[in-house]
Amino acid sequence: MTEEQFIPQAPAGTHDVMPPESFRWQALVARFAEIATTYGFGLVHTPMFEDVRVFHRGLGDIAEVVSKEMYEFEDRGGRRLALRPEGTAPVVRAFIQHRPPTPFKAWYVSPSFRYERPQAGRFRQHHQLGVEVLGSDDADIDVEVIAMASRFFRGLGLQDVRLIINSMGCEACRPAYVTALSDYLSTHQSSLCDEHAERWEQNPLRVLDCKKEACVLVTSGGPILREQLCQECSVHHERVRGGLTELGLSAIQDDRLVRGFDYYTRTTFEFSSSALESAQNAIGGGGRYDGLVEILGGPPTPGIGFGVGMERVLLACDAENSFEVAGPNPAVFMVDVTGGGHARRIVAALRDRGVFAERAYDGRSMKAQLKVADRSGADFAGIIGEQEAQTRSVTIRALRHEAEQETLSVEEFLSRFSALGDRS
RNA sequence: GUGGGCGUAGCUCAGGUGGUUAGAGCGCCAGGUUGUGGCCCUGGAGGCCGGGGGUUCAAGUCCCCUCGUUCACCCCA
Incomplete structure (x- = not known):
């Protein structure tokens, strides 16, 4: 690419969210906010970028998300910063900085950035x-x-959501397990898949997550973390499972569930949509991170959370034909073929009263203006021609059903539609 | 980071083995109806066929490079 003209485009792997799709996004956030509020969570906004150490220490240097997928940069003051690759570490950093009363329950909606090759979902x-x-x-x-x-997903109308759960143990019991697993893997090294035969030592737990038949075969004969949990972790895990069952939620125990970040302890879980055909069908996931606050320099403080991928959830909704959100339609659309002054004043008066009112611009023909009125989805058109202009009146024409047109004075017209605004 | 598919109008896509002024549907604009949307009819605007190079008398079509996009691996929401 040399002397070519620059045609601006959203950067690779990013997307513009525009109407009418953006109405669906608004609705999705509103649903989440509503449920979070019901559960006692307060909204937290943290910066989109943080000191890189928040992520290096928090997520662990070996996590791929940190080692090769972060958008890192230096600002003009020489600070090493990174666009956040996930949502937990920044909230924990804010917790440490402000020390709010506990239990501290925060919800968030925010973009995350990872330098990955884009693909479906x-x-x-x-x-x-x-x-x-x-x-x-x-x-x-x-x-x-x-x-x-779960409630959030159900509320969106998603049926094909699967919940898997596991326990990662704690500092007391996991190291012993990892050692046992390593010992086991070292004796079966040659039977692992090509990749893990080379790299299993870096993070033995990852091998559990490998879907290749070779690895699955090896690990299915190996030690199981759940069976080697310490007393506390074991009790904790059973209490979680029991509580879910009591609430009527079916969670599938998955001994292979190992999530990507170092900070997870005890409970980990993942929601996936079986309606999604693509490889990326995890729509949400999370877990407990009882050591994270301390790792980031705070007092020993347990924590747990989850993240839901908005794009993937919406893809899942598409796949299940659920959560279809229509944009709002104007209550009335003003058509004015006398220059637009009447439309200007009437629309302003309606909007002052809280009514969604729209109008045509550019002094087009009545036919053209009515066409725009029809497309806007408005229930009624308010028409002003020469006759109405002279008598200070407006003709109402129903656009969604058959009805006789009627002509009202401007005052009557305004009060008829103002009632609609007051209601909402 | 590795590998495959695809780039033609605003959108969805046609354009056998290279061959005149590059097409359709939808959308948009105007008119048919000098005060009336939706349905119908007529017309119109809108394309350096992603970009660059090459082969050829001739390239949307073939070859190379490049950019973009998409799918998969890896990893994750």
Whole structure:
């Protein structure tokens, strides 16, 4: 590409969200906000970028998201910053900085950035809805958080959502397990898939997650973390599972569920949509991170949270033909063929009264203006021609049903539609 | 980071083995109806066929490069 003219385009892996799709986005956030409020969460906004150390320490340097997918940059003051690749670490950083009373329950909606190759359901900028609870390791919190996510998905009309759950143990029991797993893997090294035969030592737990038949075969004969949990973790996990069952939520125990970030302890879970054909069918996931606050320099504080991928959830809704959101239609659309002055005043008066009123511009023909009125989805057109202009009146024409046209004085016209505005 | 598919009008797409002024449907604009949308009819605007190079008398079509996009691996929401 040399002397070519520049045609601006959204960067690879990013997307513009425009009407009418953006109405659906608004509605999705509104649903989440509503449920989060019901569960006692308050909205938190954190910066879109943080000191890189927040992520390096928080997520662990070996996490791919950190090691090779972060958008890192230096600002003009020489600070090393990174666009956030996920939502938890920034909220934890804010918690440490402000020390709100616990349990601290926060929800957020924010973009995340990862330098990955875009593909179905995977973007360089995606948007997450999520919650975090800091300051309690009560298993009931785990249950509530998972139940909340479930409720959210159900409320969108999603049927084909699968919930898997596992426990990652804690500092007391996981190291011993990882050692046991390593020992086991080392004796079966040659039977692993090509990739893990080379790299299993970097992160033995990852091998559990591998879908290749070779690895599955090996690991299915190996030690299982759930069976080697310490007493506390084991009790905790059973309480979570019991609580979910009690609430009527079916969670599938998946001993292979190992999530990507270092900070997870105990409960981990993932929601996936079986309606999605693409490889990326995880629509939400999360877990407990009882060591994270301390890792980032705060007092020992347990925490748990989850994130939901908005783009993927909407794709899942598409696949299930659910959560179809229509944009709003004007209550009335003004057509004025006498120069537009009457439309200008009437539309302003209606909007002052809270009525969604629209009009045509550019002094087009009545036919053209009515065509725009029809397309706008408005129920009624308010027409002003020479006759109406002279008598200070407006003709109402129904656009969605058959009805006799009627001509009202401007005052009557305004009060008829103002009632609509007051109601909403 | 690795590998495959695809780039033609605002959108969805046609354009056998290269061959005149590049087409359709939808959308948009105007008219048919000098005060009336939707249905119908007529007309119109809108394309450096992603970009660059090459082969050829001749390239939307063939070859190379490049950019973009898409799908998969990896990883994740």
